[in-house]
Every structure is written in structure tokens, then in C-alpha cells.
Amino acid sequence: MAIKTEESAEKLPAVPSEVTAKWLGSKLGHSIRSVSLTECKLGTGGTLFFSIEYADETPDAASRPMHVCVKGIFDPTTHTKIAPSIKHISLLKGLWAGKSDRQGITIMSDLSDQGCTFPPEVGSYPLEKVLEGAAQLAGLHAQFWGVNEEKYSWMPNRYDAPLMAITEQWDSIVREPGRPKLPEHLLNGARVRKAQEKYYATHNPKFRTFLHGDTHMGNIYFTREGHTLFLDWSVSHFASCFHDLVYFLSTTLTIEDRRAHEMEVLDHYLATLHLLDGPKFDRNDEDVMIECKRSYMTNIIWLVCGYDLQTKERVDALAERTIAAWVDHKLIEVIEAQ
Incomplete structure (x- = not known):
């Protein structure tokens, strides 16, 4: 009930x-x-x-x-x-x-x-746990793919606007002593926020579904049997499926493991999505890869997150993972090119 x-x-x-x-x-x-x-x-x-x-x-x-x-x-x-x-x-x-x-x-x-356990402030996990979490997300997304969103008109998007507000002080926050060092092009707050705004406004509609919305490592837990599950659904909304996927995998894997295995995680997610009656996609589809790369913008919070909201240990570690993913996928350039 x-x-x-x-x-x-x-x-x-x-x-x-x-x-x-x-x-x-x-x-x-x-x-x-x-x-x-x-x-x-x-x-x-x-x-x-x-x-x-x-x-x-x-x-x-x-x-x-x-x-x-x-x-x-x-x-x-x-x-x-x-x-x-x-x-x-x-x-x-x-x-x-x-x-x-x-x-x-x-x-x-x-x-x-x-008997459940939670991630430590900074953790990384074996590929098997990340694959299981990706499959859980695929099941969620498959169920709500193509639904009539008018049935959920009571559900606002509580994600995009607050994130735009948080990044208003980008130029000062990212230069604070002790913050993770950004590459030169990410120090330009006007450029970053313009890409952020464009990302929110231009999701590819063919990847739209219901999201958990906040799948970083602080919102996962492990059952006694070792299963990977999610909590805190307070910013759920409809948007790109890859929002959930890349936010999850990029915060739970080390930089090295993400580089080595993110395509395997993507393949597993796409296969499970189709298995559970969602659409059939393949990463050889250029639209899939563009939307997947763009979705790393979801991680933007960690570059400006206050140490009063999350511990410095977690913020700095996830900021480093975010920076690496943005550089690897040329995030800003990909969004600007559309």
C-alpha cells in the first residue's frame, strides 16, 4: 500500500x-x-x-x-x-x-x-556492481518509455533551475583556495553556463523517459546480498535516460575504471533496456553517443558544491572524476557544436 x-x-x-x-x-x-x-x-x-x-x-x-x-x-x-x-x-x-x-x-x-550498507564518503566499486546498477536504471527507464506525460503533470522538473542557480557564482567558487583545479577553458563561467543552459534546453526527445534524477554514489546502497539499489527520489523528472546512467557510472567508478569500462556499462544498459521492452539502441548510433556525452553535464554540481552540503572529501573526489569525464568527452565542445 x-x-x-x-x-x-x-x-x-x-x-x-x-x-x-x-x-x-x-x-x-x-x-x-x-x-x-x-x-x-x-x-x-x-x-x-x-x-x-x-x-x-x-x-x-x-x-x-x-x-x-x-x-x-x-x-x-x-x-x-x-x-x-x-x-x-x-x-x-x-x-x-x-x-x-x-x-x-x-x-x-x-x-x-x-544488513544493507552505504558507500563511504569516497568510494569506487567493482564493475559488476556498476553493471547491476545500470540494469536497475534500464528497467526503470524501459517501464516509463513513451508514456503520456500528461498523467504526471503534477511532477515538475526540480533539477534544471536549481542547478542553473547554483552555478551563478561559478567564477568565484571554482577559484576558491583548496578547490580542485580546473583546466583553463572551464574557468570561463559564462561559457560553461551557456553550455549548461543549452544542454537543459536541447535534450534529444527520442531518449526521454522518467528518471531517478540524482544517481550519484551518495544515493545508492547495497543489500545484504550485494545488490546495488537507489534511494532519494526527490528530484525525479522526465528527461534524457543518459542523465541517470552517466551520473551513476561516473561517480561510482574511478577515473581509470570509467575510462576502461564505460562503453561496456553503456552496452549493458542498452541491452537491458531493450530486453525489458524499451527501445533498441546501439552505441554505433551517433545520436546515442552525442546524447551520452552531453549528459555528463549532469555532474556539474560537484564543481561548485558547497562543503556545507557534502563533505570536502566527497566533493573533491567527485569533482576530479567530473573534470576528467568532461575533458575526455570534450563536453563543452560537443554541446556547443549542436
């Missing part, structure tokens, strides 16, 4: 101490004696893990969670509305979701309690 997003006039918790037993109990529908914060993961929204002590006993202990994850997200509406219909990709069990005019919050099952 799908959970509904609750429109909240009340102030939602903004810091860990505001996630109280009373607040959590009101959302889960149980009387809670106490909650204990067991782990806190920094990030754009932050992820908090709590253990729960209930005020009463129940003969069916499995009917209520002993451990939960509370995550700040932009807007939980997309996940809660879309999740019940998704076929080929596994999703977290949602317990409650709410939003106010300032933020969104979702309460989910605690993956750590289920």
Missing part, C-alpha cells in the same frame, strides 16, 4: 534533536517512550538513524519498526505517488512522508538494520 505525502503546516524537524519520541510517534501512529540517534550521515538533506523504544508491548512485534531512517529531501511526493507502480527496480519501504513550504521529510525502514 502506498503512503501519502502529508502537507504540513507544522514546522518539520530541521535538526536531529527535533526528531523527538512524540513527533516520531505521531507520524508512525504508535506511542513511543524514547528514541535514540544511532547514526547521522551528512549530505544535501541529511540522513538520521534512530532506534525506538515503545511505550507498550504488542504480541505482533514485527508490525512496527524498531529502527527507522529519517531523511530530509526536497519533496517526497514523486516517490510516494510513483513507487507503487514501479516494476523493475526495488524501492525502500516508506513509513511516512511530509512536506512544508520549506522542506520535505520521509521516514523509512532502517536499511542498516536489514
